[in-house]
Amino acid sequence: MMKIHLLGNRNGQTIVEALVALGLISVIGLTFAGGMVSLRNTSKASLMASATDRQVSDIAENIKAGVQEYQVNFNYDQTKIDDYLPVDKLPMLWDVGRVAERGSCDTCKGSYGYIIQPYEVYRGLYLVTLRMTHESWAPDKFRDYTFVVSAK
Numbered sequence: 802m803m804k805i806h807l808l809g810n811r812n813g814q815t816i817v818e819a820l821v822a823l824g825l826i827s828v829i830g831l832t833f834a835g836g837m838v839s840l841r842n843t844s845k846a847s848l849m850a851s852a853t854d855r856q857v858s859d860i861a862e863n864i865k866a867g868v869q870e871y872q873v874n875f876n877y878d879q880t881k882i883d884d885y886l887p888v889d890k891l892p893m894l895w896d897v898g899r900v901a902e903r904g905s906c907d908t909c910k911g912s913y914g915y916i917i918q919p920y921e922v923y924r925g926l927y928l929v930t931l932r933m934t935h936e937s938w939a940p941d942k943f944r945d946y947t948f949v950v951s952a953k
Contacts, residue, residue: 859931
């Protein structure tokens with residue numbers, strides 16, 4: 802028997818096969834890179850949410866531990882909160898893992914302040930309004946948190 806080779810040596814790959822393989826590798830690589838970017842953005846958002854919750858909790862616990870030591874605002878008018886807590890003049894600065902007074906932290910991207918008012922309805926209870934800002938919360942300028950604490 803005689804073998805006939807019409808097209809010569811067929812041991813290699815054609816250019817079309819190489820381009821298809823390159824295209825598949827590129828699609829897989831871009832999908833992986835996109836997933837990594839999405840994961841990074843999700844982890845940043847999760848870290849900021851966790852830091853915010855931790856900061857609010859720490860402030861609340863500090864106020865609860867010694868509410869009698871703080872200055873209390875006896876004006877019951879809730880419409881004046883914007884006058885008491887102007888966003889651009891909040892006294893404390895914060896960021897993930899940091900708290901400082903205004904002017905002493907150049908890297909802090911958020912600020913906060915609070916007012917303590919007697920709770921009108923119940924004697925011995927105080928209404929605390931905490932106003933916080935952070936650059937990553939755009940377009941919101943600030944968030945207000947309210948909670949009630951009792952005097953010991």
